[in-house]
Amino acid sequence: MTFRVTVLGAGSIGVFVGGKLAAAGAEVSFVGRPRVLDEIGAHGVRLTDLDGGDERIAASGFRTETEPGSAATADLVLVTVKSAQTAAAAAQLSDRVRPDTVVISLQNGIGNDAVIRAALPATVSAGMVMFNVVHRGDGHFHRGTDGGLAVADDPALARFAPLFGRAGLPLDRHPDLRPVQWAKLLLNLNNPINALSGRPLREELATRDYRRCLASAQAEALAVMRRAGIRPARLTAVPPRVMVHLLPVPDAVFGRVAGRVLAVDPMARSSMADDLAAGRTTEIDWLCGEITALGRAVGVPTPVNDRLTELIRAAENGAERRWQAPELLARLRGASSPGPVRATGH
Numbered sequence: 550m551t552f553r554v555t556v557l558g559a560g561s562i563g564v565f566v567g568g569k570l571a572a573a574g575a576e577v578s579f580v581g582r583p584r585v586l587d588e589i590g591a592h593g594v595r596l597t598d599l600d601g602g603d604e605r606i607a608a609s610g611f612r613t614e615t616e617p618g619s620a621a622t623a624d625l626v627l628v629t630v631k632s633a634q635t636a637a638a639a640a641q642l643s644d645r646v647r648p649d650t651v652v653i654s655l656q657n658g659i660g661n662d663a664v665i666r667a668a669l670p671a672t673v674s675a676g677m678v679m680f681n682v683v684h685r686g687d688g689h690f691h692r693g694t695d696g697g698l699a700v701a702d703d704p705a706l707a708r709f710a711p712l713f714g715r716a717g718l719p720l721d722r723h724p725d726l727r728p729v730q731w732a733k734l735l736l737n738l739n740n741p742i743n744a745l746s747g748r749p750l751r752e753e754l755a756t757r758d759y760r761r762c763l764a765s766a767q768a769e770a771l772a773v774m775r776r777a778g779i780r781p782a783r784l785t786a787v788p789p790r791v792m793v794h795l796l797p798v799p800d801a802v803f804g805r806v807a808g809r810v811l812a813v814d815p816m817a818r819s820s821m822a823d824d825l826a827a828g829r830t831t832e833i834d835w836l837c838g839e840i841t842a843l844g845r846a847v848g849v850p851t852p853v854n855d856r857l858t859e860l861i862r863a864a865e866n867g868a869e870r871r872w873q874a875p876e877l878l879a880r881l882r883g884a885s886s887p888g889p890v891r892a893t894g895h
């Protein structure tokens with residue numbers, strides 16, 4: 550059977566995952582903005598990865614549209630827009646999807662699946678993409694880190710499992726995805742730090758003071774989660790509570806003990822860095838903002854995550870600076886000095 554798949558949000562994740570499904574035999578429609586659709590229409594899609602994989606899908610191997618008309622006949626809809634666009638995307642789907650359509654939110658953050666579920670009659674499952682994708686232009690999308698797809702298990706997903714398996718993206722099904730979502734959020738607290746650093750992920754994570762920034766944000770988030778009774782899943786070789794002690798060790802030691810953390814494509818950046826570079830609103834409210842809101846609810850202060858939000862907000866509003874590691878660390882720890890300003894190209 551050929552599955553019809555609509556990918557709502559043809560960007561880094563949407564084109565990578567949808568492209569893999571098309572290569573595995575699905576009939577894929579990408580819903581996106583003309584700039585991306587024109588690009589993949591002209592060049593087709595090329596999908597590479599850090600393990601040497603290199604796959605091409607000719608433009609005749611998928612469809613493109615700017616409105617999700619294909620959702621009316623889709624077996625599966627993947628929502629791959631940024632969190633700020635989830636409500637609008639769900640509204641577009643609401644009068645199109647059928648009750649027997651399965652929708653998977655493949656987005657970072659905690660509440661996107663609930664926003665979609667509230668708007669649709671369909672089965673909606675939460676999902677998480679555990680790898681990073683870099684959009685390199687001319688239809689080329691590159692998976693820059695390890696990782697797969699995690700989803701909240703639902704019997705309706707079972708029939709799609711072979712398709713994802715053939716696509717090389719097996720579904721890692723969890724009875725409850727919340728612990729995975731919270732654990733991924735802890736990792737994604739690096740997104741604002743990476744964006745503020747103006748550096749590729751590998752270079753940023755190889756720098757002790759940036760890792761100290763991340764450790765501070767994660768330690769604070771863990772304190773909030775503990776108070777709220779949330780136990781994040783273990784997604785990395787070391788559990789989250791150990792990670793906050795591992796991150797601040799000297800660079801040479803970190804390089805030896807955390808090899809896979811630094812096994813990142815040398816050019817990969819966080820998607821928040823891409824958003825700032827493109828002048829788009831970021832997902833900061835769905836990352837640090839989620840910690841701030843939970844902290845407020847359970848009575849735990851969250852100054853580090855609050856300051857990260859402030860700095861990203863300033864960057865969204867055009868503040869052009871590339872934060873050196875020691876000055877960012879000082880700022881997150883409460884120092885008020887603005888430090889030297891440098892152009893970033895954001």
Ligand SMILES: NC(=O)c1ccc[n+]([C@@H]2O[C@H](COP(=O)([O-])OP(=O)(O)OC[C@H]3O[C@@H](n4cnc5c(N)ncnc54)[C@H](OP(=O)(O)O)[C@@H]3O)[C@@H](O)[C@H]2O)c1
Pocket residue numbers: 557558559560561562563580581582585615629630631632634637638641655656657658678679680681682683820829832
């Ligand atoms: N990129 C990564 O490496 C990565 C890794 C793991 C998880 N994630 C998560 O995956 C999700 C998607 O991220 P991404 O980086 O793939 O985002 P992205 O590259 O910005 O792709 C989303 C695309 O969808 C478009 N779009 C938004 N609303 C639309 C609508 N209603 N109709 C048609 N097109 C629409 C956006 O256009 P506009 O820009 O004009 O809005 C954008 O081109 C996010 O939650 C992100 O945190 C990303």
